[in-house]
Amino acid sequence: MVGMKITFKHLFVPEVTIQYPEIKVPMAERVRNRLYVNMDDCIGCDQCARACPVNCIEIETVKSLPTEDLGKTSNGKKKALWVTKFNIDIAKCCYCQLCVFPCPTECIYMTDVYEFAEFEREDLLYKFATLTPAQAEEKKNNFDVFQAEKEAAKVAAAEKAAAEKAAAAKAAAEKAAEEKKDDSKTDEE
Amino acid sequence: MYDIILNITGSEILSMIISAALPLFLFILPFALVAVLAERKVSAFMQDRLGPTRVGPKGTLQTVADILKLFQKEDIIPSEADKKLFNLAPILVFAGSFAVFAAIPFSGAYIGTMADVGVFYIIAISSLVVAGILMAGWASNNKYSLLGAVRSVSQIISYEIPTALVILSLVMLAGTLNMYDLTNMQTEYFWNWFIFGGPATGIQKILLIPFMVVGFVIIYISTLAEVNRTPFDIPEAESELVAGYHTEYSGMKFAIFFLAEYANMFAVSAIVATLFFGGFQSPFGYIGNLLGAEWMIPIEQFLWFTVKGLFFVFVQMWLRWTLPRLRVDQLMALCWKYLIPYAFVNLIIIGIISLI
Amino acid sequence: MKTPEEIFEILKSKFGEEGVTFTGDQAGDPYVTVLPEIFRKVAVYLFKNEDMNFDSLMLLSGVDDANGEKTKDANENEIITGGTLSVYYNLFSLTHRHKLTVRVSVPRETPEVESITDIWRTADWHEREAYDMFGIIFKNHPDLRRILMPYDWDAGYPLRKDYQNPEFYHGMKVPY
């Protein structure tokens, strides 16, 4: 009967539950919900992709040409890579926050948005890359072009070097031949 | 009521059926709707939560929403189930639990049937439910419901004996089986109720009080078990047998089982209120005859009857959300080793006292 | 309260020099390696003997030592042949509060270890798990069958280093 007294007392205790859609639970500020990447700070260093236990971050970068200037990140680090693809598959993410700590420029962090359910699973694949596919293509092409030029330049340089060596060798050979001729001339005189 | 209908319809049988069936539609169905919501609200407040608040203002239309949902749910019949029994079971359980109301006096002016064997009829009809449950358990061809059905059958049958014994001791004292006369005996003030010794006078009354209280406790516990409620809800123990005999039912059949359970709950608390707490008698006189308006009394009596019934229904709900569940053999032990011997002793002592 | 070294000395004196060897130089806790042939007697001794009284087996874990030579087969996944599979027994005595780790190494092709289920009842499921994950067969074990993987998993033993995921299992694609 003691138990009955308790439950009866609880009849008058005000309720603890809240009505979810109208009243929302205030989130703690360190809460770990949806990932967000601030793209203009991202230098494409792939630290977060390496730290992720479920590898749900895929990054592809293209080296920028020395001529292009990509500007600086907020804390003054020079950016050298075009980030053509930065996908986070939030459906696979286990919200462990291991990717937030190694990021040098702190551009990846967890926001407190928790209502991001989707109907299609593909929508959960967040694409953070700022370059449109066309731009990405273009960046890749001119990088390949640049690469090709460098190759060509190197090959050319190599040939020149080889040519010089050959020339030098020929010159040396001729000199030797002349000396032999001089010797023979001296012999003849 | 019966004679009013008689001169309207003129035929004997028709008026008998109408007057017996009237409480079913006018009172019990709306009560069942309210009871389902009340149970969820009471349990919610006891557990510091709100209960249904979405449907209708503060959740009042929740049960209507439930019934509509159950209506359009598909009526699945398991493949190897025994079709005839499967469909017959809910009807039997529904009929059994609603037929009881024919003999309960709702108010001075209204009683379903002026049956002289009132109480005896009630005990007989309520065991019809047992057949229904056994059919449901066996027909749904599922081990869990078979276990649930066998348990609930043994439980209901074994708990009818203490109920019958206590009613016997009461009827012996009152001398009549008719519920209407029983209630009239407990007229006027509440110390005339049977729990306080009934209409007897002097030494006999004082002697009777303790045994009447014991009798009330026994009958309350055993009727609880008969309705599969609170500590005895083993047949549909969620954590062991999933949902006992009505696991395989869905849609309308499940709604019928559900309503039958709540109707049974009210029926049982009405019987206990009528037998021990003076059915529709008001504890301290009627306002009707104070103001001299004769016609108000039956309405007042009906109100008192409903208040007492609801109070006992509330106590059942209160028990359900406080006490854990008994095991089957403990249940049987409680019935055979404690309730029945006490009921017998109680019967004998009351018999001796009534001889003085 | 005995240190593993003292226990090792007692075991060496009892079971002879070659049967029992001790490695304590590595990081973490030292362990005693026992030959599979005499392991059963050592176990019974450790359990029955008064001043040892190892009455509770904390953990039994199989480890694939992967010390065989590695060859590349058709579609360049590794196959390890030769080498050993070893079983580590972590024993503990409630009365004397001392611990011991015993290691038994068995060849990869015929991984057979005597079962100790009748000495420590807890070994029953641990051995079944070691069989399920590594394929180590425990002789006269009450019912040696797979415990964690589905019972009819026929694509080898998952925790071996050279384990390849099967393409389909009952028509279901395995790597999603």
Add this chain to the structure above:
Amino acid sequence: MAIKTEEMVLNMGPQHPSTHGVLRLELKLSGELITGVTPHIGYLHRCFEKHCEAMTYPQVIPYTDRMDYLASMYNNFGYVTAVEKLMGIEVPERVEYIRIIMGELQRIASHMVAIGTNGLDIGAFTPFLYLFRDREKILSLFEMTCGARLLYNYMWIGGVSHDLHPDFLRLTKEFIDYFRPNITELNNLLSYNKIFVERTANVGVLPADVAINYGMTGPNLRASGINYDLRKDEPYSIYDRFDFNVPVGEGKMGTLGDCWDRYYMRVLEMEESLKIVEQAIAQIPDGDVHSAIPKRIKPPVGSIYHRVENPRGELGYFIVSDGSMNPFRVKVRPPSFVSLELMDELCKGHLVSDVVAILGSIDIVLGEVDR
């Protein structure tokens, strides 16, 4: 002619309201009496150990969370101290205190779930909801410090991910004062309730020697009268600085080692954990929590077995390292895996509704059993 009775095999299948997860119990029944129970596990097997071999040491921590998802803080604690012992890292004082506070709060939360579901299986619905209302307070404490409510990845090798929130200590003190009277209320409502006692006393009795032989640990072992608690007998981290007593079963409500004892152990342990957290809050020093976290974690070659007192029993990590960045082999000794073996022994001769009571009292979590 004797009635021909044959045994009925009842499958308390993977989907059953009271199997605490995905477990199939095959009960052999004659009537209601149980003649044999064979548990079938493996439905929740996520090959934790195979994952560990492909991950670096810090990346394994989120996986240890998901093993015993009701006490994931303590799983981290076990794994992290094992690797630290292997690498010989000394952790600053403040981190030790934070870990003890977090561990003990997690023990209270896990016991709350254990007691709640045990009561629920026996039919008492209301105490389950009272306990979950209090458990919400602990979860919000965890969320304040590390951001997550159930799977924290809070303890790292050599430190913790976040320092304590400024008003964490104050809120924890409030929680302790708030929760203490609730335990006595729970006791009156459930522990001493006549029907609850009748349902659990003398049910599933576990004698002491069988418990040891089966390798039983934690509250289930102490309920059989053996005073063995890792925090007292083999004090790891700084448990030796706190004074708390270890509750041991006395068979108050029936024979020693029955369901009621195992249930009551957890209630007493909740009170002890409150004491520990109280003392830890009082003595916590300041300091930096990130100082001892090594940049590159490459433990030396070797193997180690380290055990911790998880709310469900003794959680042990056997780590073999071959000197590379990834662990060579991580084997876990989950306490629930071991206590599940006892089901057959405990349930013989009882009724179907007792199986539910016994399963609730040994308190298993299937995530840990199947790994």
